[in-house]
Amino acid sequence: MTDSRAQRHNKRMQKHKEVVDAKIEQADIERGVVIVITGNGKGKTTSALGTLLRSLGHEHHCVLAQFIKGQWDCGESAFFASNPNLTTFTMDTGFTWDSQNFAKDKQAAQAIWQDISPFFTDTNCRLIVLDELTYLFKYQYLDINEVITAIRNRPMHQNIIITGRGATKELLEIADTVSEINTIKHAFNQGIKAQEGIEW
Amino acid sequence: MTDSRAQRHNKRMQKHKEVVDAKIEQADIERGVVIVITGNGKGKTTSALGTLLRSLGHEHHCVLAQFIKGQWDCGESAFFASNPNLTTFTMDTGFTWDSQNFAKDKQAAQAIWQDISPFFTDTNCRLIVLDELTYLFKYQYLDINEVITAIRNRPMHQNIIITGRGATKELLEIADTVSEINTIKHAFNQGIKAQEGIEW
Numbered sequence: 001m002t003d004s005r006a007q008r009h010n011k012r013m014q015k016h017k018e019v020v021d022a023k024i025e026q027a028d029i030e031r032g033v034v035i036v037i038t039g040n041g042k043g044k045t046t047s048a049l050g051t052l053l054r055s056l057g058h059e060h061h062c063v064l065a066q067f068i069k070g071q072w073d074c075g076e077s078a079f080f081a082s083n084p085n086l087t088t089f090t091m092d093t094g095f096t097w098d099s100q101n102f103a104k105d106k107q108a109a110q111a112i113w114q115d116i117s118p119f120f121t122d123t124n125c126r127l128i129v130l131d132e133l134t135y136l137f138k139y140q141y142l143d144i145n146e147v148i149t150a151i152r153n154r155p156m157h158q159n160i161i162i163t164g165r166g167a168t169k170e171l172l173e174i175a176d177t178v179s180e181i182n183t184i185k186h187a188f189n190q191g192i193k194a195q196e197g198i199e200w
Numbered sequence: 201m202t203d204s205r206a207q208r209h210n211k212r213m214q215k216h217k218e219v220v221d222a223k224i225e226q227a228d229i230e231r232g233v234v235i236v237i238t239g240n241g242k243g244k245t246t247s248a249l250g251t252l253l254r255s256l257g258h259e260h261h262c263v264l265a266q267f268i269k270g271q272w273d274c275g276e277s278a279f280f281a282s283n284p285n286l287t288t289f290t291m292d293t294g295f296t297w298d299s300q301n302f303a304k305d306k307q308a309a310q311a312i313w314q315d316i317s318p319f320f321t322d323t324n325c326r327l328i329v330l331d332e333l334t335y336l337f338k339y340q341y342l343d344i345n346e347v348i349t350a351i352r353n354r355p356m357h358q359n360i361i362i363t364g365r366g367a368t369k370e371l372l373e374i375a376d377t378v379s380e381i382n383t384i385k386h387a388f389n390q391g392i393k394a395q396e397g398i399e400w
Contacts, residue, residue, distance in 0.1 A: 006302040033387045041379040043237055043247035050246025053253055055397035057275030075257030102206045176387035179241040187233045187376035197255035
């Protein structure tokens with residue numbers, strides 16, 4: 001690389017830094033956020049788990065509620081099992097299309113919702129992950145208004161992460177950050193088997 | 201809910217299960233995959249970290265190379281610090297637009313690449329996460345052909361995860377799975393400050 005190219009690179013980076021610094025300066029509201037991760041692509045749950053481990057890394061008290069998944073030998077369960085700052089709740093009916101039992105699934109979803117409700121008023125709880133929550137409204141397992149009210153009335157510094165396909169209007173509205181993950185390519189469609197450490 | 205609605209639900213789920221089961225049946229190739237997580241949205245690094253913890257949860261040997269980030273008090277560093285199965289490499293020059301030094305950054309990127317190279321031939325290494333790798337090609341810090349060759353010749357059951365905006369054609373081609381994360385909304389643009397446990 002010539003000197004002039006390096007100079008141009010450094011100048012561009014300097015300008016970029018000024019833009020970023022100005023944005024950081026402007027962002028001065030300190031409060032918890034609601035993050036919704038939706039779309040059909042792979043990476044919604046893992047993204048929530050990655051943020052969860054960041055929060056746990058700072059020794060925050062956190063809750064992980066996994067609504068649709070269950071009965072799996074998940075890598076994340078093994079990893080989180082011994083963490084003193086994490087409380088987990090899992091639906092033990094498995095994926096919905098395995099149980100094929102509306103009443104049983106609805107009951108299991110509502111039981112988890114009852115269990116986690118106290119955390120929405122707990123000022124020590126810094127993060128609640130609601131994994132695969134979106135499906136509960138699609139199947140009418142939970143009342144969306146009840147969930148929105150709990151989120152709206154939560155302690156100011158509490159963060160919420162919601163994952164799942166097809167997030168409804170109410171969730172998009174209450175969210176501060178919405179990411180949509182789309183599939184460009186998927187190994188599964190090329191005949192590659194799901195594997196431990198990647199899919200679970 | 202009336203009985204007939206529950207019946208329709210169960211029937212739909214049964215059909216869905218048949219489709220999923222047929223797909224699982226067809227996917228019979230057992231090998232490691234290359235996953236690329238790109239796009240401008242929030243959640244790329246956290247998604248990679250979430251998959252990493254799954255793999256670590258199964259006690260796989262893994263590598264985490266963070267190319268652009270550095271010098272941060274990251275939650276993930278604290279969380280992963282004591283894990284005996286994880287080897288981490290971090291560029292200590294910080295975000296590129298903070299260092300504004302092309303030569304220094306390029307040297308740091310190449311030093312990490314040298315350090316991690318042996319893992320691409322190590323059959324005990326099940327997962328290599330190359331966080332923010334895409335930028336290295338944009339800035340010409342690394343030769344993309346060298347990276348593609350290493351990925352192509354890796355042990356059969358090794359998984360690779362690459363994150364970063366603007367993944368180039370070569371990366372998309374070698375990938376088995378590509379997810380693109382788009383921003384629908386971002387808290388930062390509403391003046392909400394970045395915070396520990398979410399952004400780092």
